[in-house]
Amino acid sequence: MSAELSAPASGGRTPTVIRVLVLATFVVILNETIMINAIPRLMEDLHITERAAQWVSTAFMLTMAAVIPTTGWFLQRVSTRRAYTVAMGVFIAGTVLSSVAPSFAVLLLGRIVQAGGTAVMMPLLMTTLMTVVHEHDRGRVMGNVTLAISVAPAMGPVISGLVLQVGSWRWLFWLVLPIAGVITWLGLRQLENVGEPQAGAIDPLSVVLAALGFGGLVFGLSRFTADELAGPALIVAVGAALIAAFVFRQLSLQRSGTPLLDLRVLLAGTYTKALVLMSVAFMAMLGSMILLPLYLQNLRGLSPLATGLLVMPGGLAMGLLGPTVGRLFDRFGGRVLVIPGSIAIAVALAGFTQISLTMPYWQLVGLHVLLMVSLAATFTPVFTLGLGALPMQLYSHGSSMLGTLQQVAAAFGTALVVTVMSARSSDLVAKGTDAITAHLDGMRLAFLVSAVLAIVVIVMAVLLPGRAADHQEVDESDAAAPELVKG
Template identity: 70%
Template sequence: MSAATPERPAVQAGRTPTVVRLLVLATFVVILNETIMINAIPRLMDSLRITEQSAQWVSTAFMLTMAAVIPITGWFLQRVTTRRAYAIAMGVFLAGTALSAVAPTFEVLLLGRVVQAAGTAVMMPLLMTTLMIVVPEHDRGRVMGNVTLAISVAPALGPAVSGLILQVGSWRLLFVAVLPIAALVTLFGLRKVENISEQQVSSIDWPSVGLAALGFGGLVYGLSLFGESDGGVGTPIGIVVAGSAAIAVFVIRQLKLQRTGAPLMDLRTLGHRTYTLSLVLMSIGFLAMLGSMILLPLYLQNLRGLTPLETGMLMMPGGLVMGLLGPTIGKIFDRFGSRPLVLPGSIGMVLALGGFTQVSMTMPFWQVLGLHALLMVSLAATFTPVFTLGMGGLPPHLYSHGSSMLGTLQQVAAAFGTALVVTVMSTRTSHLVADGVAAVPAQVSGMKLAFGIAAALAVVTIVVAAKLPNRIASADTQDHGNVGADAPNEGPAMQQPSTAVAVGEKKTDSR
C-alpha cells in the first residue's frame, strides 16, 4: 500500500498541480452547458414544435439528473482511480453532447441532456476531492480561487455564449461547438491526469441509490414545478413531501449503514462543525445567486425589453469579475484567514439583494449592472474561503463524501431558490392584478418582494459567518478529535486510501 505514495507528484509552493489545472478546465467545459440552453427555448419551440413548458425540461432534466447522480459520487470516487473517474465522466458527457447535437426529436434531446448531466455530476466532486488531497493546506485558498474562476465564469458565460451562437445558427450549434472542445480536453487530460489515490473495493447499497434518486430528484422536481403550476400548488407540494419522505428514509438507512457497512453518503461529515456551518452558508449563497439569475432575466427581458443577448452581456461582467477575483481572494485567505472576507462578503450579499428590492421601470441599467457585480463579488469573497474551510475541516477519507453532499445540496438550493422567488413573485403579482393593479406595476412589485425575501434569507449568512473559525487549524483539533473517537467503528470499507493517509499525516506533521 505504501507504494502508492510516489504516484502523487510533489507540489511546489505557489504552483497549481497539473492534475488540478486539467480538472478545472474540464469542469469549466461541462458546467458551461448547465446554463447554455437558457436562451434557446424559443428556438426549440419552433424547431421541435413543442410548448414552452416542454422546452423548459432541457434545463429541468439536467438539474434533476445532477441531483440524483451526485449522491452516488462519494462512493464512486472511492471505488475508482482518478484517471478512470475522469475518463468515465468526460466520456459520458461527450456521448450526451453528441446525442443532443443530432437529436431528431425532443425526447432524444432530453435523453442527451440527461446523459450530459450524468457526466457533469461527477466532475465537480472529482475536482474538489482531488484538490483537497494534492494541495497543501497553506496553499489551498489560492488554488481554490482558481477553481472559483472556472465554476463562476462558466455559468455567467453560458447565456452570453448561447446568445452569440444563436445569432448565426440553430440550437444544435450549441452542442456542435462544445463537442470538439470537450473532446480535446478529454484527450489531453487522459495523457496528463495521474492517479492520486488508490481505489477501495466496496459494494454499493442499491436501496440507498434508489432512495437518493427518488428523494433528491423528487424534491428538486417538485420545487421546479412551483414556477410552472399556473397557480395550482397541490401537485408540487405532494411531490416535495414525497421527496422529503424518501430523503428521511435515506438518512435513516445511511445512519444504519455507518454502523454496519459502507454508506452511500457518509453523514459523519455533518459531525464536523466547521463543515456543517460552511454547508449552510454555501447553500444560502447558492440560493441567492440562482434566485437572482432567474429574476434578473425576467426583469430585463419581460419588463425592460432587452433581448436575450443583451441580457446575457449585461449580466456577464458580474460573473467575470467574480471569477477573476477568485485567485486574489484565495491569496488573501491564505495570508489573513477567512474573517476579512466572509463577513464583509455576507454583508455585501445582503446589501446587493436589498438594492434589487428597488427595481423599477426607470432604474438605470448601470445600477442593475453595479448591484449584480456587488452580489457576484460578495459571493466570490464568501465561496472560496468557506469551501476551503469546510472541506479542510474534514479528515481525508471523508473528502469525497463531503464534496458529494455539498454538490447535492447546491442542486437542492438552486431548485428551492428558483421555486421560492418565482412563487413569491407570481403570487404577489396575481393578488395585485386581482385587486385592479395594472400588469406591469404588479410584476415589478412581485419582483421587489421576491428580492426582499432573498435578502432576508441572506441575513442568515452574516450570523453563520460570525461563527466560522478564521483558519482551518482552529477547527481541526475539535473536529479531528471527534473523528478519532469514531474511527474504530467505521469498518474496513471506510478506511481511507494509503495516499490520503499519507497526505493527512504530512498535513498534521507540518503543523
C-alpha cells in the same frame, strides 16, 4: 479514490491534475446554462410547448441532484483516471446524442446523459484538490476553481445568444464536442492517479432512495407556481420522506463501513456551518439569477443576448477575483473575507428591491457586480474552510454533499422567488393594479425575500472560524470508526 497519501507538498505552481480538472469542469458546467436562450428555437423546430422546452434545463438539474449523492462512494472506489474517463466519456456521449437528436425526447435523453458526466466532475475536482494541495495553498488554488465554476454559468447564456444569432441550436453542442474531446485527450495524457481505490460493494437501495429522494425534491420545487401549490408540495413531501429513509439507511450502513454518502461529515462543526452558509447563499444567488433576466426582458424589453451581455460583467468579476480572494484567504484566513462578503450580499440584494422601469442600466450592472464579487469573497473561503475541516478520507463524501445541496438550494431558491413574485403579482392584479406595476412589485418582494435570506448568511459567517484548523470536530479516528459518533 482513496486519500491514503503522504501530506501534500506546499508551495509551487498549481498541480497539473488540478489544471486539467478545472478546464474540464469549466466545459461541462458551461452546459448547465447554455440552453437557456434556446427555448424559443426549440419550441419552433421541435414543435413543443414552452413548458416542455424548459425541461432541457430542468432535466439537467434533476439528474445532477440524483447522481451527485453517489459520487462520494464512486470516487473512493475508482482511480482518478478512471473517474475522469467515465465523467468525460459520459458527457461526450450525451453531447453527441443531443447534437443529432431527431426529436425532443432524444434531446432530453442526451441532456440527462450530459448531466450524468457533469455530476462527477465537480466532486472529483474538489476531492482531488483537497488531497494534493497543501492547506496553506488551498485558498489560491480554490480561487482558480471559483473562476471556472462561476464564469462558466455566466458565459453560458452569452455564448448561446451569440451562436443562436447565426446558427441552429445544434451548434451549441457541435461547438462543445471538439473542445470536450481535446480536453479529454489532454487529461488522459497528463493525469496521474491520486491514492488507491478502496474495495466495497454499492448498496442498490441507497442509490434508489438518493435518486428518487433528491431528484423528487428538486422536481417538486421546480414545479411550484402561485397557481399550482398542492401537487408540487406533495412531490416535495414524498421526496423529503425518501431522503429521510436514505439518511436512516446511511446510518445503518456506517456500522459496516460502506455508506453511499458518509454522514460523519456533519460531525465537523465548521463543515456543517459552511454547508448551511453555502446553501442559503446559493438560494439567494439563484433567486436573483432568475429574477434579473425576467425583469430585463419582460419589463425592460431587452433581448436575451443583450440581457446576457448586461449580466456578464458580474460573472466575469466573480471569476477573475477568485484567485485574488484565494491568496487573501491563504494569508489572512476566512473571516476577513466571509463576514464583509456576506454583508455586501445582503446590501446588493436590498439594492435590487428598488428596481423600477427607469432605473439606469449602470446601476443594475453595479449592483450585480457587487453581488457577484461578494459571492466570490464568500464562496472560495467557505468551500476551503468546510472541506478543510474534514479528515482526508471524507473529502469525497464532503464534496458530494456540497454538490447535492447546491442543486437542492438552487431549486428551492428558484421556486421561492418565482412563487412569491407570482403570488404578489396575481394578488395586485386582482385588486385592480395594472399588470406591469403588479409584476414589478412582485419582483421587488421576491428580491426582498432573497435579502432576508442573506441575513442567515451573515449569521453563519460570524460563526465560522478563520481557518479550518481552528475548529475541527472530526478527526481521523472518528472518520474511521464503524459507528456514527456523537460530537
